[in-house]
Every structure is written in structure tokens, then in C-alpha cells.
Amino acid sequence: MSEQILVQILDEIKNINQRLGSLENRFDGLENRLNSMEEKFNMMDSRQNEMYQILRGLEENKEVNKAKVDKIEVDLEELKNHEHTIILKAAPEKRDSANN
Structure with missing residues (x-):
């Protein structure tokens, strides 16, 4: 009987493993x-920062362009x-040098 219990326990351990x-x-x-999503997030964050810098530059040039x-x-x-x-x-009429 104890051998049968040991076999059942071993089967359960295999199943758990x-x-x-x-x-x-x-x-x-x-x-x-998650790592892939983190990389994509970092790329999007970087791109957002680039876009912010572009828009900021446009805002700074807005007054100069408006003046122009x-x-x-x-x-x-x-x-x-x-x-x-x-x-x-x-x-003026052209004169022929031969007619002079």
C-alpha cells in the first residue's frame, strides 16, 4: 500500500514539474x-521628444515668419x-555696308 502511495506522489510531482x-x-x-514593449515605448518617447523640439522651434520662428x-x-x-x-x-533700320 505504501508503495502505491509513493507512486501516486511521484506522479503528482511529475505533473507539478x-x-x-x-x-x-x-x-x-x-x-x-514586456521587453519588446519597453523598447517600443522608449522609441516612441524619443520620437515624441523629437516632435516636441520641432514644434518648439516652429513656435520660436512663428513671430519671425509672421513679421516677414x-x-x-x-x-x-x-x-x-x-x-x-x-x-x-x-x-533703327539696318543699312547694308555694300550700299554705302
């Missing part, structure tokens, strides 16, 4: 996925009513 191995494999898979656009608008406004007189002259 198999389940433990399965859990370890699943844990390793989860750990790999305002100047162009003033220049266009001044040129709107600007007039030129064009005088067309007849081209």
Missing part, C-alpha cells in the same frame, strides 16, 4: 513581450498702384 515548466515557458514569453509675411504684404500693397510708362520706339 511539467506544469511548472509550462509556467516558466509562459513567463519567459511574457518577459520577452507682414513685410511682404506691405510691399505688395505698395506695388498695387505702382505704374510704369512704356514707350515703344521703332527699331
Whole structure:
């Protein structure tokens, strides 16, 4: 009878070891996925910082660009009513050197 109990205990231990191995494999898979997600997060964080710097630069240049656009608008406004007189002259006739 005690031999039968030992066999059952050994079978249970084998079963527990198999389940433990399965859990370890699943844990390793989860750990790999977590590491991958962490890498992606770091890349996205880096990209977000780059985008912030770009937007910050655009904000800083906004006033300079607005001033340039305002100047162009003033220049266009001044040129709107600007007039030129064009005088067309007849081209001088060419003389043949042989006819002289």
C-alpha cells in the first residue's frame, strides 16, 4: 500500500514539474513581450521628444515668419498702384555696308 502511495506522489510531482515548466515557458514569453514593449515605448518617447523640439522651434520662428509675411504684404500693397510708362520706339533700320 505504501508503495502505491509513493507512486501516486511521484506522479503528482511529475505533473507539478511539467506544469511548472509550462509556467516558466509562459513567463519567459511574457518577459520577452514586456521587453519588446519597453523598447517600443522608449522609441516612441524619443520620437515624441523629437516632435516636441520641432514644434518648439516652429513656435520660436512663428513671430519671425509672421513679421516677414507682414513685410511682404506691405510691399505688395505698395506695388498695387505702382505704374510704369512704356514707350515703344521703332527699331533703327539696318543699312547694308555694300550700299554705302
